[in-house]
Amino acid sequence: MILILTIVALLVLAYFGAPLFSLILAVAMLGFYYQDISLMVIPIELYRITNTPLLLALPLFTFAGYLLSESNTSQRLVRVSRAMLGWFPTELSVVTVVVCAFFTAFTGATGITIVALGALLYPALTQSGYPKDYSLGLVTTSGSMGLLLPPSLPLILYVIIVQQMNLGQSITIEQVFLAGILPTLLMFIMLFAWGLWVTRAKPIALIPFNFAELRHSLREAIWEIPLPFFVLGGIYSGIFAISEAAAVTALYVLVVEVFIYKEIGLKKLVKVIQDSMTMVGGILLILGVALALTNYLIDAEVPTKLFEWIKQHIDSKFTFLILLNLFLLVLGMILDIFSAIVIMVPLIVPVAMGYGIHPVHLGIIFLANMQLGYLTPPVGMNLFIASYRFKKPITEIYRSTIPLMLLLLVSVLIITYWPSLSLVFISN
Amino acid sequence: AALFPDGSSWMQKMRAGADEIKEKTQGRVKFKFYPGGVMGDDKAVIRKMKIGQLQGGALTGGSLIQAYSENQVYSLVLKYQSQKEIEYVRGFVDPLIMQGLEKGGYVSFGLMGSGFSYIMSTKSPVANVSELRKLKTWIPANDESALEAVKAFEVKPITLPLGDVLAGLQTGLINTVAISPIGAIVLQWHTQIKFITELPILYSFGTLVLNKKDFNKISSADQKIIRTVLSNITKAADKQNIKDNEAALATLRNQGIKFIQPNVTELNEWKKYAAESEKRMLSAGIISNKIIGIVNGHIKTFRKNK
Amino acid sequence: MHSLLALRTRILQLEDILLVGFLILAMVLACLQIVLRNFFGTGIIWGDSFLRIAVLWIGMLGAMYASRDDHHISIDIGMRFLPQHIKPFVQSVVFIFTAAICITVSWYSLQLVLLELEDNQYGFAKVPVWLCEAIIPFAFLIIAIRYFIAALLTLHNRP
Ligand code: NA
Ligand code: NA
Numbered sequence: 001m002i003l004i005l006t007i008v009a010l011l012v013l014a015y016f017g018a019p020l021f022s023l024i025l026a027v028a029m030l031g032f033y034y035q036d037i038s039l040m041v042i043p044i045e046l047y048r049i050t051n052t053p054l055l056l057a058l059p060l061f062t063f064a065g066y067l068l069s070e071s072n073t074s075q076r077l078v079r080v081s082r083a084m085l086g087w088f089p090t091e092l093s094v095v096t097v098v099v100c101a102f103f104t105a106f107t108g109a110t111g112i113t114i115v116a117l118g119a120l121l122y123p124a125l126t127q128s129g130y131p132k133d134y135s136l137g138l139v140t141t142s143g144s145m146g147l148l149l150p151p152s153l154p155l156i157l158y159v160i161i162v163q164q165m166n167l168g169q170s171i172t173i174e175q176v177f178l179a180g181i182l183p184t185l186l187m188f189i190m191l192f193a194w195g196l197w198v199t200r201a202k203p204i205a206l207i208p209f210n211f212a213e214l215r216h217s218l219r220e221a222i223w224e225i226p227l228p229f230f231v232l233g234g235i236y237s238g239i240f241a242i243s244e245a246a247a248v249t250a251l252y253v254l255v256v257e258v259f260i261y262k263e264i265g266l267k268k269l270v271k272v273i274q275d276s277m278t279m280v281g282g283i284l285l286i287l288g289v290a291l292a293l294t295n296y297l298i299d300a301e302v303p304t305k306l307f308e309w310i311k312q313h314i315d316s317k318f319t320f321l322i323l324l325n326l327f328l329l330v331l332g333m334i335l336d337i338f339s340a341i342v343i344m345v346p347l348i349v350p351v352a353m354g355y356g357i358h359p360v361h362l363g364i365i366f367l368a369n370m371q372l373g374y375l376t377p378p379v380g381m382n383l384f385i386a387s388y389r390f391k392k393p394i395t396e397i398y399r400s401t402i403p404l405m406l407l408l409l410v411s412v413l414i415i416t417y418w419p420s421l422s423l424v425f426i427s428n
Numbered sequence: 429a430a431l432f433p434d435g436s437s438w439m440q441k442m443r444a445g446a447d448e449i450k451e452k453t454q455g456r457v458k459f460k461f462y463p464g465g466v467m468g469d470d471k472a473v474i475r476k477m478k479i480g481q482l483q484g485g486a487l488t489g490g491s492l493i494q495a496y497s498e499n500q501v502y503s504l505v506l507k508y509q510s511q512k513e514i515e516y517v518r519g520f521v522d523p524l525i526m527q528g529l530e531k532g533g534y535v536s537f538g539l540m541g542s543g544f545s546y547i548m549s550t551k552s553p554v555a556n557v558s559e560l561r562k563l564k565t566w567i568p569a570n571d572e573s574a575l576e577a578v579k580a581f582e583v584k585p586i587t588l589p590l591g592d593v594l595a596g597l598q599t600g601l602i603n604t605v606a607i608s609p610i611g612a613i614v615l616q617w618h619t620q621i622k623f624i625t626e627l628p629i630l631y632s633f634g635t636l637v638l639n640k641k642d643f644n645k646i647s648s649a650d651q652k653i654i655r656t657v658l659s660n661i662t663k664a665a666d667k668q669n670i671k672d673n674e675a676a677l678a679t680l681r682n683q684g685i686k687f688i689q690p691n692v693t694e695l696n697e698w699k700k701y702a703a704e705s706e707k708r709m710l711s712a713g714i715i716s717n718k719i720i721g722i723v724n725g726h727i728k729t730f731r732k733n734k
Numbered sequence: 735m736h737s738l739l740a741l742r743t744r745i746l747q748l749e750d751i752l753l754v755g756f757l758i759l760a761m762v763l764a765c766l767q768i769v770l771r772n773f774f775g776t777g778i779i780w781g782d783s784f785l786r787i788a789v790l791w792i793g794m795l796g797a798m799y800a801s802r803d804d805h806h807i808s809i810d811i812g813m814r815f816l817p818q819h820i821k822p823f824v825q826s827v828v829f830i831f832t833a834a835i836c837i838t839v840s841w842y843s844l845q846l847v848l849l850e851l852e853d854n855q856y857g858f859a860k861v862p863v864w865l866c867e868a869i870i871p872f873a874f875l876i877i878a879i880r881y882f883i884a885a886l887l888t889l890h891n892r893p
Contacts, residue, residue: 013831016824017810021797022832025839038479043843043870048468049793050786050866053591059792060761153591156616161464164436164614173594173616238600240768241592247764254761273754274799281796282807288793298466299481342464384807394809471855478849494853564775569782570858584776601771 006030020384021282024289031296045292049284053153053243053338057107058115059280060246064253065116066276068224071263074124076221082128083214086207090195092128096121097142097191101184104146106242108153109337110374111385113143115279118389129205133400134198138191140386140397141404144371145187147337148180148364151242154337155180158363161345171359179360179422183368186421187411194407223256282388286381287336294339303331303340307347317355321416324348325369332373333380340370357419364422368412375405438665439463445661452657453650477639484638489539490573492635495532497714499525501723502631503573504709505580506702508727511544511670514631516730517723524719526635534637537655538662543608543673544628551603553623553686556694557581557701565604566593574606577630580705581698593617608632609676610669618680625688627698636662745876753795760788783858787866794873801877804829804884822892829885836878843871 014023025042032041049055068074078092085091099121104113118139125135147154159173218225231249234240240248257264264272297303310327314320331340345366352362374382377398386401387394415421439461446459467473467482470491476482489499501507501521508514518539526536547554554560561583567574569587578585586602596602597620605617606629612618636658643651681687690698709715763781770777778784800806816824850864857866 012812013828014809015812016816016828017808017813018828019804019806019808019832021806022835025835026831029835029838037481039838039842040479040846040849041476041481042839043846043867044468044472044475044479046843046870047790047867048472049790051469051472053589055789056760056764056785059757059789059796060764063757063761151595156591156594160614160616166437166440172619235595236599238596239772241588241596241601243589243592244764244768247761248768250761251765270750270754273757274750277753277757277792277796278799278805279796281793281798282800282805284789284793285797285800286807295467298462301460339466342466346464378809388807393811395811475846475850479846494855564771569780575779585779586771586777587779587782589782 021285021289024286024293028289028293028296031293031300035296035299037299041295042289042292045295046288048291049288052287054108056243057246058109058112058284059277060250061107061112061116062280063273063276064246064250065118065120066272066279067250067253067257067264067269069119069123070268070272071257071261073221073224073257074120074127076217076224077120078124078128079217080214080221080225081124082207083210083217087209089206090130090192090199090204092125092204093130093138093195094192096125096138097145097188100139100142101144101146101149101188104143105149105152106146106245108147110143110147110371111283111382113146114140114382114385115283115389117143118386122390129199129202130195131198133396134195136386136390136392136397137400137402137404138195140382140401141375141408142191143382144375144408145184147367147371148184150177150180152180152367154341154367154370155363157338157341158345158366161341162349162359162363165346165349167349167353167359169353169359171363175360175426176363178425179364182421182424183364183411183415186414187408190407190411191404194404223260227252227256279388283385286384290334290336290381291339294335297334298339298343303335303343304347307344311351317357320351320355321357321365324352324365325412325416328366328369329373329376332370333376334373337367337370341366358423358426360426361419361422365412365416368415372405372408372412375401375408377402377405436463437668441661441664445657449654449657452653457646457650457654480642482639483642484636486634486636488542488634489632490571492529492532492534492637493572493714495534496525496528498528498716498719500573500709501525501715501719502633503576504702504715505577505630505705506627506699507706507723508544508628508631509731510628511673513727513730514541514544515670517726520726521719521723524722529635529637530640533640535640535643536635536637537658538666539633539635540662540666541631541633541669543610543669544631545606545608545611547604547606547625547627547629548612548617548621548685549604549623549625550597550620551600551622553688554604554625555688555690557697560604563604564602565606566596566602567606573630573632576705576709577606579708580701582701590615594620597621606630609673609680613676613679618683618685621680621685623686623688624680625690627690627695749795749798753792753799756788756792756795760785760792763788780859787857790866791869794869798873798876798880801880804881818893822888826885826888829881829888833878833881833885836874836881840871840874840878843867843874847871 010023010026028042029039032039081092081095085095088094100113100117103117104110107113122135122139125138126132146152155176156173159171159176162171227249230252231245234248235242235245258266258269307327310323314323331344348366349359349362353359374380377383383394383397383401387397442461446461449457449459467476470487473482473485473487474491477485489503492499502514508517518541522539525539529536547560549563551563552559554563560581565578565583565585566588567578567585568590575585588596588602593602593605594616597605597617607617612621646654706720710717710720763778764785767777767781813821813825847864847867850867853863855863857863
């Protein structure tokens, strides 16, 4: 009875706008209290933020993203994109998806993609005539497919976990990266087709390739265009590590926007830092308290018990996969991706292999589903992040993201039930 | 809590052991496991033991320095020449370390060796110290014994997050690491490695511990049962680790990695630097003359009888 | 009252300096590591540990910032359907709830910091862990105070 009252009270508080972090904390604290565990565990979990891989990328890429969005980069970007690829239908949405996916592959977190690139790409899309809802949905979802591309850290972690298990079958990182190619392409084509469909009434005008215009637009953006090449070149030539790319990017953008284009003065720079770090603080706080909640769920063995329950209700490979999809979707909504991999992979892999599912295929299913969980209303984390970044009500984000999320759901189902799509390049 | 992932053979043994304890104590003592590092790194696990969320854990020797710093006597650079030698010494010194840990508040059920780390490089072979100094050597951040080792050889190390190492080896950002053969394979670093120096640089170990306060709440009969079962598991795991490391070394050999043997002069040079590091550990008070004396005595006997 | 306002100004200034300082420092240090490694074959040994702790500090300081005007992530659907005269009451209940949660976390974080004080573990270089953790109780205390004041102001300024 008390439990139900508490839940209702928290839901009411949530409905009237209580900060998400305080609600998550309330649930975690109640849980620990009933488990008879000292609440000092909450700061211990918060402190574990310092051990999260690649997390420095969040503040630094966010800062860089804010600098770019506060200057006129998006106009320059649109101009270059139009001049170079304007002959290709819905070229800017294709560019958006590719850039976001690429970015996610390197940061390992789709949330960072939304915060860092969103405010640059969203205005670029709307300026070029794409519908607002579509643009909002696209920047919210685009990062998702990057998790299946190298050098995505969650994918590597999956391989490391599977290798340490006694399975009698070993998998390699190369296999899993190969397996991610076609599923990524599938999701990409789905989003592309949707872009054509959405703009069918008012198609984005195609413009013939014009070398002079390209040259002008490139000259205008001469300092911004080299950035991705500079960063990738630095990584592949061994000058800096992936985890350092964010710092290099931030410093580069800072120098370019403040000292070369001079579109941001020093006073504004301080403001940009404050604004962007407010956003980072809001997101990191949620990540931190989500760690605490995850820890409570682990302590109470909730994911394990849930999976045990599911296992009892399986009678075929088909029901297993259906339940697996649902289960992972829910997991993606509540757990961070690294905890989810570490806890669930050892439980799921042996069962899945019992149904003849290849561990490489399972890795793709796992991540694709988890990713979708972040986009699933009502509590998918990326929806909140998008609402926060674009200063739009969460309901508007739901509305604009749902069609794209459904498309990705269809792709995830195809990926799940069509193993060859993932396994075609893999020999054994 | 344990950093081993679930489903590994070690965790399977732990679960079987927990069932045995539960049965023998008629359900008075039950274990819950949190494998795969889900409770956080060793430092977080120790914090959680302090506040009572966890009662025990599988921890590395390095993380228990606060409880008993002399456990680092096994991690002295180039102190031991072979697996056999350290096994011999451990036969005498393990009990001392367990006593020390118990005084520090942790009941240990035995030590599990994770094996020696070796210098592994991608660019060029490392036979002597100056060859190592020319390379870009990675060490983990916040790892005291690794730091001690590089200090000993006057190498300028590169610290990067663990997640960057594989890509770093690929791109040439770093070209040298020191790690155990099992570790190299699990983390896939072996795919990049071309040379391994056959020098057992430093030995590391882990141990299964319970919080002494919590352990003392259990009846002495039950304590005995727990001790028996858990020390058996520990012993088995210790043996298994030796085998696994040997198998891992063989795998590395078979995939065409070159094994480099330093010559006598080079060997003496390595040892000269290592001896300096031992002196530093002594003067820093991390280990005492007493334990060094004990260890040296056993090493001497072992080498005489060889 | 006057000294309280002065204290508030001081805290705001301190937040500004720390937040901007930590971000710039983190960015510069990470880039410096690259330069040191490539041109001098060396690096700052505690650099990586520092950067990790800097992320925590930046995050907590940012969270303090976000609480200045209740700019935390929330769902906020219900409030606009409420009649004007009820709104301040509901709003202040929500604020008080948040303040209560934060003050509880602040209290337990302080306990943890005190517990760590007994050990002399280092967070990075020779900086003790307790000092690195100290931002947690501090930030939650400030956030709690801000939400508490916001609740009072909402009631006080109601139409
Ligand atoms: Na990202
Ligand atoms: Na997330």
